[in-house]
Amino acid sequence: MLKINENFQKLPGSYLFAETARRTKAYQAAHPEREVIRLGIGDVTRPLAPAVVSAMRAAAAEMGVQETFRGYGPDFGYDFLVNAIREGEYAARGIQLDYDEVFISDGSKCDVGSIQELFSADARIAVTDPVYPVYVDSNAMAGRLGDFRDGRWTRLCYLPCTEENGFVPPLPDREVDVIYLCYPNNPTGTVLTRAQLKPFVDWALAHGAVIVYDAAYRAYITEEDIPRSIYEIEGAKACAIECCSFSKTAGFTGTRCAWTVVPHEVRGQGADGAPVELNALWKRRMATKFNGVSYPVQRAAAAVYTAEGQAQIRETIDAYMRNARAIREGLAAQGYRVFGGVNAPYIWLRTPAGIDSWAFFDLLLEKCQVVGTPGAGFGPSGEGYFRLTAFNTYEKTMEAMERLAALG
Ligand code: PLP
Secondary structure (H helix, E strand, O other): OOOOOOHHHHOOOOHHHHHHHHHHHHHHHHOOOOOOEEOOOOOOOOOOOHHHHHHHHHHHHHHOOHHHOOOOOOOOOOHHHHHHHHHHHHHHHOOOOOHHHEEEEOOHHHHHHHHHHHOOOOOOEEEEEOOOHHHHHHHHHOOOOOOEEOOEEOOOEEEEOOHHHOOOOOOOOOOOOEEEEEOOOOOOOOOOOHHHHHHHHHHHHHHOOEEEEEOOOHHHOOOOOOOOOHHHOOOHHHOEEEEEEOHHHHOOOOOOOEEEEOOOOOEEEOOOOOEEEHHHHHHHHHHHHOOOOOHHHHHHHHHHHOHHHHHHHHHHHHHHHHHHHHHHHHHHHOOOOEEEOOOOOEEEEEOOOOOOHHHHHHHHHHHHOEEOEEHHHHOHHHOOEEEEEOOOOHHHHHHHHHHHHHHO
């Protein structure tokens, strides 16, 4: 009989959202008359921008006409989108990327999950803690993390981010080969300034490590000294891969389009000890396992960079950030210690003394009918914290704040 990849058996169950959904459903079944407000969702709720929809429609129409029909697209994305990204996201900030350093894909989850295929089987991995689970689980599936014991992987280097260190992760205290960083951060909503990010780039360069930088929430940044891209930091082009997405920037969670930057200068060591460009490996990997994002979706994504598109996505992001501000200020006024929500659609709060994050989940559900996400579900350092998201409507968000205020 086939032997399976036993690393899958080491994974803890996908407990977090399944469990919050189960508890919410049970509560609703017991109290059908009470309306539950969901501030746990990490998905966008507002529709696509009109400029995006009309570009998608026009492209779909082209596909129905003999002269303009297209089959398989280029493996790494159409030039109109690659160039729009190079211009709109990078050149506009003084960052020059070669055409073949940008790879279009159907989502950042796939890219941040698959990038580890380029690393050796024994590569040593570091993640910030709490963390977006994909970085951890994808490396666990590849057998790099050892065993999962008492809520921790034995071979994973955790970089705790807590109130005590201002959510600025420490540099690794041992040799690692890869550091995953996500800024603005999911789940904490916190950011690193350029000065706080620079030591990671310097560390990676000094130790021959690679940084995988997930900037899925970069469009939510409001403050000047926060980098939108890791390539704003000197030296990063020699050590960092950057993953970005249209999902949270332009409401593409159901439409699917993203990009990953793999600069030529980022190198690893081959079997003979000689340096090898990760760009060449990623090209090989994408050409083998991926067949491109559909033409209408790439046209839709390119429309984000028109003047109209930019104004329209800004309006949507501003609406979410209005919710974020309402949550942040509402909770702070109620005496909670609150983090994030200034440069990200996530608000991270300290649970009241003596109440752990799952107990706080139950308390909010039962007393306020408000659903959030327990911090403990994102990693050991998430215990004692709780995540709320800004993706519901303003009205529901305000109502949730009123219900929390009434809790006293
Ligand atoms: N990276 C982070 C940090 C996320 O929070 C998410 C989605 O929630 C993703 C990546 C996935 O993005 P995509 O929809 O492009 O797969």
